[in-house]
Amino acid sequence: MTVTSGGPQGIRALGRIGLWGAPTCGKTTFLAALNIAVSQAAAQELMIFGVDDASTDFLVDNTAKLTSERKFPAGTIYSGNQYSWVLRMETQVPERRRFGRQTMTTVPLEMNLDLMDEPGRVFKDVQREPDPAAPGGGGQNLGFDDDGGIDADSDAGTVVTEDSVMDQLASCDGLLLLFDPTREWTEGDAFNHFQGTLLRIAQRRMAGQTVPGGRLPQYVAVCATKFDHPDVYRRAKNGGYRRFAADDPAMFPQVADELAEKFFADLVRQSERGNADLVAMALRRYFEPDRVRFFITSAIGFYKSRRSARFQEADFMNTVRQADGTYQIRGAVHPINVVEPLVWLGQSLAAR
Amino acid sequence: MSSADQRPRACPVCGRQAGRARDCAECGWTLQKVWRPGPVTAQLREDFGRRLSAAQRRFDAHAAALVSTDRDRLTSWIRGGRPDDVEWVAALREAAKAADGAADQAPACATVLTALRDLPSGSEAVIVEIGPEGIGVTRAALDRLGTPLLREQPVTPWALLVPLLSTTEEERLFQLAGGIATLDRGLLTRYLADATRLATVPAEATGTLVVCQPAGWRILEEAARHLAGAAPHGTLIRVAGSPAEGNGVVGSLRKRMPLLRSYGLVVATIAPATGAISLGMRPLFQPGDAQGAESVLTLRRAPGDRDATILAVAVEGETADSDGTTIDRGALNVLSLHEMPPLDEPVYRVRAVLEAPGRVRFTEPAGITPLGRSWPETAAAIPRRVDVLPGPVDLVCALELAGDKPQVDRRRDLIRDLLEHLDDEFTDPGQLRVGLLGCRDHVFAPGEERRPVVRRQPLGTPADALLALENFRGTDVRYMDAAPLEDLLHEAHRMLAGSSAQGRSARLLLVARRRPHPRILGPDLVQPCPFDCDWRRLAQGLAASGVPVVAVADVLSRRAATHGFWADVGQAGLHSLAETSARKVGADLGVTARPGQRIGIPLPA
Numbered sequence: 001m002t003v004t005s006g007g008p009q010g011i012r013a014l015g016r017i018g019l020w021g022a023p024t025c026g027k028t029t030f031l032a033a034l035n036i037a038v039s040q041a042a043a044q045e046l047m048i049f050g051v052d053d054a055s056t057d058f059l060v061d062n063t064a065k066l067t068s069e070r071k072f073p074a075g076t077i078y079s080g081n082q083y084s085w086v087l088r089m090e091t092q093v094p095e096r097r098r099f100g101r102q103t104m105t106t107v108p109l110e111m112n113l114d115l116m117d118e119p120g121r122v123f124k125d126v127q128r129e130p131d132p133a134a135p136g137g138g139g140q141n142l143g144f145d146d147d148g149g150i151d152a153d154s155d156a157g158t159v160v161t162e163d164s165v166m167d168q169l170a171s172c173d174g175l176l177l178l179f180d181p182t183r184e185w186t187e188g189d190a191f192n193h194f195q196g197t198l199l200r201i202a203q204r205r206m207a208g209q210t211v212p213g214g215r216l217p218q219y220v221a222v223c224a225t226k227f228d229h230p231d232v233y234r235r236a237k238n239g240g241y242r243r244f245a246a247d248d249p250a251m252f253p254q255v256a257d258e259l260a261e262k263f264f265a266d267l268v269r270q271s272e273r274g275n276a277d278l279v280a281m282a283l284r285r286y287f288e289p290d291r292v293r294f295f296i297t298s299a300i301g302f303y304k305s306r307r308s309a310r311f312q313e314a315d316f317m318n319t320v321r322q323a324d325g326t327y328q329i330r331g332a333v334h335p336i337n338v339v340e341p342l343v344w345l346g347q348s349l350a351a352r
Numbered sequence: 353m354s355s356a357d358q359r360p361r362a363c364p365v366c367g368r369q370a371g372r373a374r375d376c377a378e379c380g381w382t383l384q385k386v387w388r389p390g391p392v393t394a395q396l397r398e399d400f401g402r403r404l405s406a407a408q409r410r411f412d413a414h415a416a417a418l419v420s421t422d423r424d425r426l427t428s429w430i431r432g433g434r435p436d437d438v439e440w441v442a443a444l445r446e447a448a449k450a451a452d453g454a455a456d457q458a459p460a461c462a463t464v465l466t467a468l469r470d471l472p473s474g475s476e477a478v479i480v481e482i483g484p485e486g487i488g489v490t491r492a493a494l495d496r497l498g499t500p501l502l503r504e505q506p507v508t509p510w511a512l513l514v515p516l517l518s519t520t521e522e523e524r525l526f527q528l529a530g531g532i533a534t535l536d537r538g539l540l541t542r543y544l545a546d547a548t549r550l551a552t553v554p555a556e557a558t559g560t561l562v563v564c565q566p567a568g569w570r571i572l573e574e575a576a577r578h579l580a581g582a583a584p585h586g587t588l589i590r591v592a593g594s595p596a597e598g599n600g601v602v603g604s605l606r607k608r609m610p611l612l613r614s615y616g617l618v619v620a621t622i623a624p625a626t627g628a629i630s631l632g633m634r635p636l637f638q639p640g641d642a643q644g645a646e647s648v649l650t651l652r653r654a655p656g657d658r659d660a661t662i663l664a665v666a667v668e669g670e671t672a673d674s675d676g677t678t679i680d681r682g683a684l685n686v687l688s689l690h691e692m693p694p695l696d697e698p699v700y701r702v703r704a705v706l707e708a709p710g711r712v713r714f715t716e717p718a719g720i721t722p723l724g725r726s727w728p729e730t731a732a733a734i735p736r737r738v739d740v741l742p743g744p745v746d747l748v749c750a751l752e753l754a755g756d757k758p759q760v761d762r763r764r765d766l767i768r769d770l771l772e773h774l775d776d777e778f779t780d781p782g783q784l785r786v787g788l789l790g791c792r793d794h795v796f797a798p799g800e801e802r803r804p805v806v807r808r809q810p811l812g813t814p815a816d817a818l819l820a821l822e823n824f825r826g827t828d829v830r831y832m833d834a835a836p837l838e839d840l841l842h843e844a845h846r847m848l849a850g851s852s853a854q855g856r857s858a859r860l861l862l863v864a865r866r867r868p869h870p871r872i873l874g875p876d877l878v879q880p881c882p883f884d885c886d887w888r889r890l891a892q893g894l895a896a897s898g899v900p901v902v903a904v905a906d907v908l909s910r911r912a913a914t915h916g917f918w919a920d921v922g923q924a925g926l927h928s929l930a931e932t933s934a935r936k937v938g939a940d941l942g943v944t945a946r947p948g949q950r951i952g953i954p955l956p957a
Contacts, residue, residue, distance in 0.1 A: 070797065230877055305801070305882075314872035315880040320796040323829040330796045330879075 015173025015349045017113060017342070022193035025180035026225040026299055028073040030338060032062030033299035037338035038087075042247075045090045046339065051112065055083040066300065070329035087111045091347045111346050169197065170204035174219040174345040177283075181267040182229050184276045190268070191275040191282075198282055219291045219348045220283060221341035224264050227255070227298040228318050228336070232267070236296070239266055244311075251310040252302050254336055260294035291348065295341045301334030365407040367533035381407055405432035406439075408533065413443035415530035418450060418568050429526045431533070447568060454567030454590035461601050463589055464561055465609050468492055468500060471558055478557040480583070481600030482564045482576045484525060486510050487551050490602045499687075499710035500609055507599045513550055514543045514571070530570035544574045547582035560584065563600050565591035609709045610642045617649055617702070618664035618684060620734065620951045622742035624857070627942075629735060631684065633668055634956060636704050636712065645706040648716075651954035652699040654740045655777035656935065656944025662723060662730055662953050663690040663702065665712045686727035688712060693719040698777050699957055730952070738949040741942045744782060745859060746811055746851040747774075750789035750840040752864035753807070753827050759906060760826035762929055763863040766904060768821055769934035770861070774943060775814040784943065785856070786817035787847050789840050793830035794869065794882055801882040805836045806843045833878045837868035837917070838885035845890055848899050858899040859941045863929065865906035867917045891921045900924030902940045904932055 021027050038048045050056030062073045088110045095105040169175065177194075184190045205216055226232055233253065236242045241255045241263040248254075255263050261280070268276030283292050303318035304311055319327045361370040366379035374384045381404075409432030416426040421444060427434045435443060455463065464479065471477055476493035488507035495501050510517050510524060516535055518524045523531075532540060543549070553560050560583035564576035567590035580588035597603035616633030623630065636647040653661060667685040687710055692702070695717060703716035714720040723730075749767045753760060771786060778784035788809035794801065809820035840862065848858035870878055871886035894901055903922030905912065906929045912918045913926055925940025938944035945951070 230873060230875070234875075306798070307802075317873050317877060317879065320879060321832050323832055325832070328797070331798055 015352075016171060017111065017174040017176060017345055018169040018172035019176045019178070020169060020197060021178030022180065022183060022190055025178040025183060027178055028062065029066075029299040030178060030223070030225065030297070031058075032066050032073045033333060033335040033338050034085075034342075035059050035063045036066065036333050037335035040335070041339050043089065045088070045108070046343075047088050048085050048113075051084040051086060055085055058083050059085065066329060066333050072327065072329070085113045087113050087342060087346065089343060089346060091343070091350055093347075093350050107350070109346050109350050111342070111349075113342070166197070166200040166204065170201045172218055173349055174221070176341055176345070177220055177222045179222060179224050179264070179276075179279070180226055181224055181232055181271075182226055184268060184271045185231070188271055188276070191278045194279050195282065198286060202286060215285075216287050217291075218287060219345050220287050220293070221345050222261075222264065222283065222292060222294045223297045223337070223341050224260070224267060224294065225297050225299065227253075227296045228300060228302050228316070230317055233302075233316065235267065235270065236263060239263065241266075241296075249310065250304055250334070252304070252334055252336060253311065255296035257293070257295065257340075260296050263296060264294045293341075293344055295337045295344075297335075297337035297341070299333075299335055299338060300329055301336050303331045304334070305331070362537065363533075364404055365411050365533065367535060367537050369537060379407065379411055408432045409435055410439060410443070411533060412526075412531050413439055414446045414450075415526055415532075415570070417443035417447035418529035418566070419525045426522060426526045426531075429523055429531055450568030451566065451590070451592045454564075454592040456592055457596055457601065457604070460563070460565075460589055460591040461605060461609070464563070464601055464605060465500075467559065467561055467587070468494055469612065475558040476556075477559045477561060478553050478583070479600075479602055480551050480553065480560060480562045480579055481507075481602055482562065482572045482579070483507075483595055483599035484528060484566070484569075484572075485599040487513060487575065487579075488599050488602070489551050489553070491554065491557070492602075492605075494612070500605060502602060502605065504602060508551070510571075513575075514540065516540060516543070517571075528569050528571045532570060540571075541574075544571065545578055547578045550575055551579055553579075553583050558585070560586040561589055562586055563589045563591060565600050566594050567592050610640050611637055611706070611709055612639055614638050614668040615665055615687065615706075615712065616668050617651075617704070617954065618666050618686065619651065619954050619956045621956065622654075622738060622740070622951075624741070624743050627737045627739055627741075629738060629951065631731075631734070631953075632956070633666060635668070636665065637706050641706055643706060643708055647704045647706075649702050649704070650699065650957040651702060652957045653695065654738070654945040654951055654955060655698060655774070656740070656938060657950055658694045658696070659950055659952075660694055661692045662725075663692055663714060663720065664688075664727060664730065664953060665690070665704070684727065684731070689723040689725055689727065689730060690714055690720050691723040692717065696776075698779055702954075733950075734952055735949045738946070738951060739939065739942045740945045740949070741857045741859075742955075744784070744854075744856045745943055746785045746787070746848055746856050747859045747861065747941065747943060748787045748789060748811075748844045748847050749817070749861045750791075750837075750844055750863070751824070752835045752837065752840075752866065753790040753824060754793045754829045754835060755826065755865055755906075757826050759865065763904075763906070764821060764824065766863055766929065766932070766934060766937065767861070768818065770937055771814045771818045771821065773934045773938060775818065777944060778814065781813070784814060785811040786814045787811040788817050788820055788824060789843050789847070790824040791836040791840050792827040794834075794836050794879070795830050796879055796882075806839050808843055808847070811847060831879065833866070833876075834869045835864055835866040836881065836885075837862065837864055837866070838871075838881050838887035838890060839883060840864075841868070841887055841890035841894065841921075842883070842885045845893055845897070845899075848894075848897070852898065857942070858897070859924075859943065860894060860899055860901045861904070861937060861941060862901060862921060863904040887917065888920065895923060900942065902937055903927070904929050904937065906930075 019027055035048060038046055050059055065071050065073055088108065090106055090108050092104040092106050094102045096102055179190060202216060206214065227236070236253065236255055241259045242253045243256050244251045245254060265277065265280060268279065300318050302311055302316045305315070318330050320330045322328055362368060363370050363376040363379060363381050363383065365381040366376060368376055368378040370376065370383050375382050409430055412430040413435040416430055417440070419426060423435060423440045467477060471493060476491050479490040479492050481488045481490065486507040486509040488504060490502050490504045493501045510528065511519060516539055517527050527535065562576050562580040562583065564572050567573065576588055580586040591601060595601070595603060614635060615637040616635050619632050619634050621630050621632050634649050636649070637645055665687045667687060700717060702714055705713045705715055707713050749770070751763045751767060774784055774786070790807045791805050794805055795803065807824060809817060844860045848860065851858040868887040869881040871880055871884060873880050891901065901921050901923060902925035903918055904927045905918050908918060908926065908928040918926055925937065927937065935944060939946040
């Protein structure tokens with residue numbers, strides 16, 4: 001994501017935000033759900049729109065795919081496209097008054113979100129061929145395999161290079177790090193994907209810095225995806241992290257932001273295969289701790305039958321495996337914590 | 353001087369010793385007259401000869417008429433030649449007169465049977481039969497079933513008893529009847545008077561019945577008189593006419609004797625609740641029934657039991673309680689066992705004919721033969737309990753319709769085979785009602801989840817179900833991990849809910865590949881049933897309602913056979929589709945006989 005410079009009178013322009021995550025972590029689906037999430041957001045002033053036709057089409061097509069076709073967006077191919085949207089919102093920022101006093105003032109913000117629609121494979125520390133027997137990570141993937149279908153030959157002709165992606169990420173002011181806990185349980189490769197990218201960002205931003213103890217300046221919203229996955233949801237429920245928002249008539253479950261980091265730690269601790277616990281440690285080491293925040297998210301949310309006024313514990317899975325083995329979205333899409341990380345990033349950048 | 357000349361003078365007509373009497377005391381022939389003057393002229397000799405011939409002819413014709421009404425049969429032994437018409441008619445009349453007071457065969461048998469019936473328990477009588485063949489002695493008693501026990505000794509032929517009788521049968525019959533004029537009457541009398549020579553009567557006999565048949569035959573009557581007089585408690589029974597069979601009444605005694613106790617056919621009754629087998633009787637013959645009596649019973653076999661059936665004829669008695677149910681199968685008084693060949697018809701008639709007390713023959717169906725096996729051995733082979741249902745049955749066949757066509761066809765084929773089998777076995781209308789259920793997949797998509805997925809054919813005849821099955825066509829799989837089997841259980845529960853109140857047993861057959869949808873989302877991530885059906889609760893409800901379920905899975909793993917849905921549901925039987933058959937399924941359902949549980953004897957219709 002990039003930030004446009006300038007904008008409507010009085011609207012503050014913010015910095016760049018990059019998207020970062022392992023294959024099949026749900027990056028494309030996350031972005032496709034963003035339009036729905038914005039539409040469903042309680043804040044009336046929140047809106048999103050593309051800055052060009054390609055970005056608008058991306059939003060329209062993938063939103064329709066989720067809602068009308070009830071399908072997940074196809075895995076990211078090396079299109080090399082760069083998308084850009086404007087996310088407009090209002091937020092309160094501190095304003096210095098006379099005599100040094102500070103007051104909170106509501107100001108309109110406009111973040112231009114730029115996305116190089118990158119496949120997750122770019123973020124691997126070591127290039128590996130995907131396992132054709134386990135597309136999207138195999139196991140109970142439930143269809144978030146938006147990085148599936150990549151083959152080795154598809155590198156040919158791509159305009160996106162690892163360097164360009166890394167340059168983009170390194171130049172971002174905020175990062176949206178997507179982490180798929182279900183992939184970590186089955187593949188255990190989150191740290192592998194994470195550390196290579198982290199080191200390359202550090203290489204680009206910290207080279208030449210002389211201040212000891214200096215850290216990377218970006219704000220990082222760490223999003224544990226697929227909260228609607230029954231295994232993730234049950235761990236939240238059983239671990240006491242599940243909450244129901246008082247103002248949500250559908251009573252969809254969520255994990256409060258203040259518990260998200262602890263839940264994230266629990267999720268990665270339950271993986272017997274990987275070293276995802278190192279991710280959190282590395283984040284604290286490389287970024288300012290108060291610039292890292294955790295969110296438990298779901299692009300499609302939980303299933304709620306039309307007959308039911310609210311979420312049903314007995315029947316909440318919003319994906320259905322089809323006869324051909326693919327997954328389809330079962331009911332309406334109710335994104336959870338899709339907008340909130342971006343709002344937090346926007347607020348944080350605005351408060352700089 | 354010849355030996356004949358040495359014998360005492362005898363009557364030239366009847367051969368009786370003449371003595372000094374003027375007339376023969378037996379035949380009245382004038383033996384001596386006063387002397388008359390004058391020579392014996394040829395005319396006188398001729399007149400004398402003519403009168404003697406006539407007297408001899410009359411004497412011999414009497415004996416010949418006793419043996420046969422055919423005038424020419426014994427003519428060669430009639431002195432004086434062939435009787436004329438008048439003489440023969442007179443001889444026949446005299447023969448009939450000789451049998452005066454004799455009983456006919458049937459009343460004579462009745463007299464004998466009455467005497468036997470009145471015998472004190474455990475005692476026996478002796479029947480001495482004096483007939484044309486000789487003298488026979490039979491020890492007679494009734495067994496505990498009222499059947500005559502007759503131990504006949506070989507008949508001692510007349511040639512041994514009275515050696516002076518002719519060895520030629522026809523002449524000997526002539527002599528026995530009274531053609532004895534040429535015999536040594538004194539010697540004959542001595543033979544006949546020697547009762548111990550004629551017959552040996554056991555000292556322990558309660559009574560002696562001396563049967564003389566045919567009555568009027570001179571030697572027979574004389575021997576009978578001596579024997580009856582000599583035997584303790586001797587009773588003489590004279591029987592007119594020649595014996596119908598053998599040497600006297602004993603030959604036909606068994607046939608003529610009426611039954612003293614009822615005969616029945618042993619049948620098996622199945623307790624509806626437990627399947628316990630109890631034995632009972634269906635009446636065949638009543639006391640008083642005699643030879644030739646017929647009885648027809650309508651019986652049935654257990655559905656699917658197409659092996660040979662044993663028909664056991666038993667005497668009704670104290671071994672049965674008031675409703676005919678046998679308390680102790682081993683104590684049944686079984687007279688005879690018969691083997692009936694396998695029948696196609698589930699309900700059939702047997703026709704029994706009483707040949708004699710203790711002897712029953714089955715004339716329908718064809719091919720029933722006596723069975724050389726003991727009743728205890730047969731009874732031991734009858735199971736104590738069976739799974740096959742005794743009464744009317746409601747059966748619901750439920751199948752998963754989704755899947756590859758060949759696989760769906762295999763499920764339908766199994767049900768079709770079963771229904772065709774049952775259609776053959778249940779011919780009584782209403783005895784078996786069959787309903788069909790078929791499910792297509794739940795579709796988990798907006799607006800489609802609540803669409804009914806179960807197709808149903810109400811309870812009806814197997815033939816109707818067979819027709820309907822053709823319209824239960826396969827559908828595509830829309831959801832991989834489960835099929836709406838819980839909806840099938842729900843519908844089956846509804847279809848069979850009223851069966852019990854109607855006195856009908858209820859059964860469910862489930863043929864499917866996949867597991868059901870759970871009520872709530874579980875760790876296996878199978879979508880819950882949109883109709884909130886709970887297969888566990890439904891399976892428990894069916895069991896609590898007394899509806900056993902037989903389950904057939906396309907593929908049945910070892911684990912599935914012991915854990916989870918298939919094991920929980922298929923309590924009455926669990927099969928793999930490739931390894932089962934309609935007969936196995938039918939046996940588990942209790943609608944057809946299990947091979948190891950053959951009852952082997954008829955069921956009451």
